Amino acid sequence: MPVLLSPPEAAALLPVPGVRLGVAEAGIRKLNRRDLTLLALDQGCTVAGVFTQNRFCAAPVQLCRRHLDSGSEIRALVINTGIANAGTGEAGMLAAQQTCEAVGQLLGVGAGQVLPFSTGVILEPLPVDRLIAGLPQCQADLAAEHWYAAAHGIMTTDTVAKAASRRVEINGKTVTITGISKGAGMIKPNMATMLGFVATDAGIAEPLLRQLVKDAADESFNCITVDGDTSTNDSFIVIATGQSGLQFNDAAQPGFDALCAAITGVAVDLAQAIIRDGEGATKFITIAVEGGKDREECKRVGYAIGHSPLVKTAFFASDPNLGRILAAIGYAEIDQLDVDNVRVWLGSEGEEVLVAENGGRADSYREEDGARIMQSPEISVRVDLGRGAASGKVYTCDFSYGYVKINADYRS
Numbered sequence: 001m002p003v004l005l006s007p008p009e010a011a012a013l014l015p016v017p018g019v020r021l022g023v024a025e026a027g028i029r030k031l032n033r034r035d036l037t038l039l040a041l042d043q044g045c046t047v048a049g050v051f052t053q054n055r056f057c058a059a060p061v062q063l064c065r066r067h068l069d070s071g072s073e074i075r076a077l078v079i080n081t082g083i084a085n086a087g088t089g090e091a092g093m094l095a096a097q098q099t100c101e102a103v104g105q106l107l108g109v110g111a112g113q114v115l116p117f118s119t120g121v122i123l124e125p126l127p128v129d130r131l132i133a134g135l136p137q138c139q140a141d142l143a144a145e146h147w148y149a150a151a152h153g154i155m156t157t158d159t160v161a162k163a164a165s166r167r168v169e170i171n172g173k174t175v176t177i178t179g180i181s182k183g184a185g186m187i188k189p190n191m192a193t194m195l196g197f198v199a200t201d202a203g204i205a206e207p208l209l210r211q212l213v214k215d216a217a218d219e220s221f222n223c224i225t226v227d228g229d230t231s232t233n234d235s236f237i238v239i240a241t242g243q244s245g246l247q248f249n250d251a252a253q254p255g256f257d258a259l260c261a262a263i264t265g266v267a268v269d270l271a272q273a274i275i276r277d278g279e280g281a282t283k284f285i286t287i288a289v290e291g292g293k294d295r296e297e298c299k300r301v302g303y304a305i306g307h308s309p310l311v312k313t314a315f316f317a318s319d320p321n322l323g324r325i326l327a328a329i330g331y332a333e334i335d336q337l338d339v340d341n342v343r344v345w346l347g348s349e350g351e352e353v354l355v356a357e358n359g360g361r362a363d364s365y366r367e368e369d370g371a372r373i374m375q376s377p378e379i380s381v382r383v384d385l386g387r388g389a390a391s392g393k394v395y396t397c398d399f400s401y402g403y404v405k406i407n408a409d410y411r412s
Helices: 059-069 089-107 128-141 147-153 206-219 256-276 295-307 309-316 323-330 367-374 401-408
Strands: 019-024 036-041 046-051 076-083 114-121 162-170 173-182 195-200 235-240 284-292 343-348 351-357 378-384 390-397
Touching: 019 128, 019 147, 036 128, 036 147, 046 059, 046 206, 059 089, 059 114, 076 089, 076 128, 089 114, 089 128, 147 162, 147 173, 162 256, 173 256, 195 256, 206 235, 206 256, 256 284, 256 390, 284 295, 295 309, 295 323, 295 378, 295 390, 309 323, 323 343, 323 351, 323 378, 343 367, 351 367
Parallel strands: 076 114, 195 235, 284 378
Antiparallel strands: 019 036, 036 076, 046 235, 162 173, 173 195, 284 390, 343 351, 343 378
């Protein structure tokens, strides 16, 4: 069961003028499940994205980068689940190209104006004939209100759909932001998430949007880990339709910071939802590292803790075996770290206890306090490195029996 995460409500997901979504059951890997999603964009939209750093990146990722770099106006996104179309060589690239061509013919746009996305099993061929056969059903289903269906249409091992939406007032204009994401395992993005899509009706010039999507990813999807594995297909896309009448061409314009904060807020909601629905997760853990020389070393410490199977299994067992956290800090490859200056706290539900300081266990720490906090479904670990003013956060979950079972049975 997800950790303190409720399914989205369809009525709460606000339409974004300029974006229509349609979903189909194409039978790409399994029958009778929504596995194909189409987003049709009006003319005048700007689109930017960040993608996996995995060297075995999937064919659709390569094609997305190519189409975005070409400068073509993006008019459609197509997403299939079930098969990742990764590790598929020339045949996989041809399948991605055929997908774009089919979408282009259907919508009357160029193949280079289509961005393809795939998620699912790696090293298996994409049944492009089934995908193309399902596209007319997607087209017939296109509607601005179909974010809820689209959130379900991009799921794989997710147990709950992930979506977020908000409206903000900026410079006298009402701006809408809505997004969806998917992911529950193979989550340690090096830029984004498994898949994430956010749209706003604000207008954002392409150079600004490219920087915004990177910054938003760094504060959200680049702060999460379920299992330390970086997917071959990670993609995070932001779409700006401009139909609110609010246009930003310069980062110095009044209101742009507020828009960035709102888009980043939606991205954080979507990223945290992935962790709360992590495969087999029973605990949601925030690791806040402060007192670093720079943000990079704070994130390095956060990920060392968040990746540790020993730390994560201790959280699952509600066992305050907190020396494992110190060990993870120690192997995080922080040059000249003085462990006597490091302090560690454990917290939940407004309570926080000092666990370690001066190179060892804090005199005030009591095992029963740690055990009580570890029972909570939502826990915080705070680390002060005592060597600077930088900070960073990482969000993770525990490792349970469920994670092993889900991944052992993934292809069954």
